[in-house]
Amino acid sequence: xxxxTSHTPDPAVDAAALLRRLAFFGLTVVIPVxxxxxxxxxxxxxxxxxxxxxxxxxxxxxxxPLGAGLSRLGGxxxxxxxxxxxxxxxxxxxxxxxxxxxSERLLxxxxxxxxxxxxxxxxxxxMRSANLYLLPLGVGIAAIGAVLLGLxxxxxxxxxxxxxxxxxxxxxxxxxxxxxxAAWLRSRRRDMEALGLAVVVALALVLAPGxxxxxxxxxxAATFALSAWRQSLGVRVTAGVAAGLVALAPLLPFLxxxxxxxxxxxxxxxxxxxxxxxxVVTSEPLRLITGHGLETAIRxxxxxxxxxxxxxxxxxxxxxxxxxxxxxxxAFVLWNGIRHSGREHPxxxxxxxxxxxxxFASTCLGIGTTASWWFxxxxxxxxxxxxxxxxxxxxxxxxxxxxxxxxxx
Numbered sequence: 001x002x003x004x005t006s007h008t009p010d011p012a013v014d015a016a017a018l019l020r021r022l023a024f025f026g027l028t029v030v031i032p033v034x035x036x037x038x039x040x041x042x043x044x045x046x047x048x049x050x051x052x053x054x055x056x057x058x059x060x061x062x063x064x065p066l067g068a069g070l071s072r073l074g075g076x077x078x079x080x081x082x083x084x085x086x087x088x089x090x091x092x093x094x095x096x097x098x099x100x101x102x103s104e105r106l107l108x109x110x111x112x113x114x115x116x117x118x119x120x121x122x123x124x125x126x127m128r129s130a131n132l133y134l135l136p137l138g139v140g141i142a143a144i145g146a147v148l149l150g151l152x153x154x155x156x157x158x159x160x161x162x163x164x165x166x167x168x169x170x171x172x173x174x175x176x177x178x179x180x181x182a183a184w185l186r187s188r189r190r191d192m193e194a195l196g197l198a199v200v201v202a203l204a205l206v207l208a209p210g211x212x213x214x215x216x217x218x219x220x221a222a223t224f225a226l227s228a229w230r231q232s233l234g235v236r237v238t239a240g241v242a243a244g245l246v247a248l249a250p251l252l253p254f255l256x257x258x259x260x261x262x263x264x265x266x267x268x269x270x271x272x273x274x275x276x277x278x279x280v281v282t283s284e285p286l287r288l289i290t291g292h293g294l295e296t297a298i299r300x301x302x303x304x305x306x307x308x309x310x311x312x313x314x315x316x317x318x319x320x321x322x323x324x325x326x327x328x329x330x331a332f333v334l335w336n337g338i339r340h341s342g343r344e345h346p347x348x349x350x351x352x353x354x355x356x357x358x359x360f361a362s363t364c365l366g367i368g369t370t371a372s373w374w375f376x377x378x379x380x381x382x383x384x385x386x387x388x389x390x391x392x393x394x395x396x397x398x399x400x401x402x403x404x405x406x407x408x409x
Contacts (some may be wrong), residue, residue, distance in 0.1 A: 001185050016060035020124070023052035024387070025130040027380055029138030032177060036146055036170035042376045050115055050383070053122040062124035066165040073117065078337040085329040086110065088322060089294050095291025096321075097305070105295055112375040119383045129188070135384060136181040136197055142174055143200040152208025156253045160374035162389055171208035172367060173377050175217040175358050179224065180385045183351025188390060212365045220358030227350035235339055238353045243335035246327055250288060253277040269309065276307040291323030314363035334360070341385075345392045348385070355381060 024051040034041035057063040073079050089106055095104045102390070149167055153265065187193035198221075200340045205214040227234025245252070253274040261271050281288070297317035300306035319327050334356075341352035357379060367374060 010060075012059045016056040016062070017128075019052045019059070020128075021131055023049040023056065024134050025138075027386060028135040028177075029141065031172070031380060032138050032142035032173055033145055034174050036142060036149060036167055036380040039166045039169060039373065042169075042173065042373050042380065042388070045304040046376045046380050047115060050119040050122070050379075051296070053386075054120055057122040057124070060124075060382035062126070063122055064125045066121060073189060074091065075288070076174070076285040076336075076340075078333050078340070079334040081329050081336065082113075085322075085333065086113070087327060088326050088329060092291060092322060092326075094293075096197070096289065096296055097199045098293070098295045098299050101299060102294035108372050109375065110213055112379055115376075115383060116164065116379045119379070120386060123383065123387055123390060125390060127387045130393060132184050132344045132388055132391045135177070135388075136185055136193065136201065139174060139177050139181045140197055140200060142170070143204040144173060145205060146174060146204035150204065153208070168208055168213065169377075171189040171210070171213040172216070172362060175205060175213045175220065175362070176355060176377060176381045177384065178217070179220060179351040179355040179358065180309050180388050182224075182354075183348045183385075184388045184391070186351070187345070212362055212367055215365055216362035217369075220354040223357035224354035226352045227353040231346060231349050235349065236351050238357055239335050239338035240340060242356065243331040244366070246313060246318065249319050249327065250281050252315065272309045273311045276310045280306070280310065280320065288319065289323050289325075291319065291321045291326060294321055297321050312358075312366045345389055348392070349391060351388075352385065354386065357396070 026045055031042055031045050031049075034045070086106075088107070089109070093102050093106065094305070178198060182194040182198055185191070185197070188387055202217060203216070208214065223234060224240050226237060257271060257274040257278065259272070260268075264271055267408060292305075297310075297320045298307065300320075301308050301310060306320075318330055322330075338353070338356045341349070343349070359381070370399055
């Protein structure tokens with residue numbers, strides 16, 4: 001009679017699995033829910049989740065080899081362009097009129113990038129489906145909570161919470177996390193669940209206090225539809241539009257103002273913002289080369305350096321602060337990074353394009369890209385999408401009828 005083989009459990013592997021489950025529960029469930037009522041939850045909880053991933057990787061060694069991960073990052077053109085962008089930001093501290101706040105902003109940005117790289121290197125080579133199913137669960141719970149907050153937004157429900165800016169930030173995070181959640185469900189052939197999740201999130205954003213998350217989600221949905229219809233076209237359009245708008249941003253006020261003025265009127269805030277943008281471009285054309293330095297786009301309004309009605313948009317701020325070098329480096333990061341997103345797993349490509357379009361549209365529409373919560377939210381979304389990619393090592397389960405029959409012995 002053959003003896004049954006005994007399996008000795010490894011406490012380190014079990015502890016790593018538990019820590020990784022806790023990390024993903026925090027990143028995909030706790031953060032989306034708490035972001036609706038707290039403006040600092042993303043900044044506080046995301047590093048904790050990434051630290052748990054790092055500890056889990058140290059315990060079981062399930063991540064890819066460190067050298068291979070670093071060499072892959074170092075060889076990517078988008079990473080090299082991003083390093084150039086960070087270096088130019090550091091160099092702009094020489095001529096910025098706000099060296100103290102600019103240095104703090106640069107350190108926060110560098111810390112966020114380092115946190116993202118550490119989380120990327122700590123992710124296991126193969127992600128368990130049980131961990132990834134936490135993502136649509138968390139997005140769905142947060143969306144239902146946002147709907148309730150939007151419907152019953154009186155003092156009785158939100159009396160102890162922070163102001164509406166927390167709810168708007170939470171709504172923006174929902175708009176970003178929807179696409180990796182929907183992409184994961186579609187990769188598991190759960191299209192109806194993905195559609196239902198999108199409907200609930202859209203309803204939550206309709207009830208959100210600000211219009212930016214809903215508008216950004218609309219751009220993401222259009223990009224998703226185009227990429228699902230013709231994937232290569234969707235990738236080229238998304239990458240080309242994002243990179244082109246950043247590279248040619250100083251021409252936009254001269255092109256848009258004559259077109260929008262008859263429709264909106266000369267005193268509309270958008271028209272006045274475009275007029276202020278035109279004055280900035282024509283009054284200091286040489287500054288288009290170097291920019292005014294980091295942190296000048298926001299703080300310059302407080303001291304009269306900039307008109308108060310100057311645009312609060314990435315397209316304006318990156319040219320005003322970093323000039324042509326920073327803008328072209330950022331454009332190349334967008335072009336190359338978007339083109340390579342989801343390339344290894346075509347089933348995820350529409351979700352990757354929708355995520356990029358949603359994030360880019362929100363920065364163009366006025367979401368504060370200088371805030372730590374925004375950078376940290378992008379870090380969470382990037383890590384979640386990479387995890388979804390690494391969960392594609394098995395596309396379908398074998399049917400019971402396809403398995404060979406067991407022998408009587």
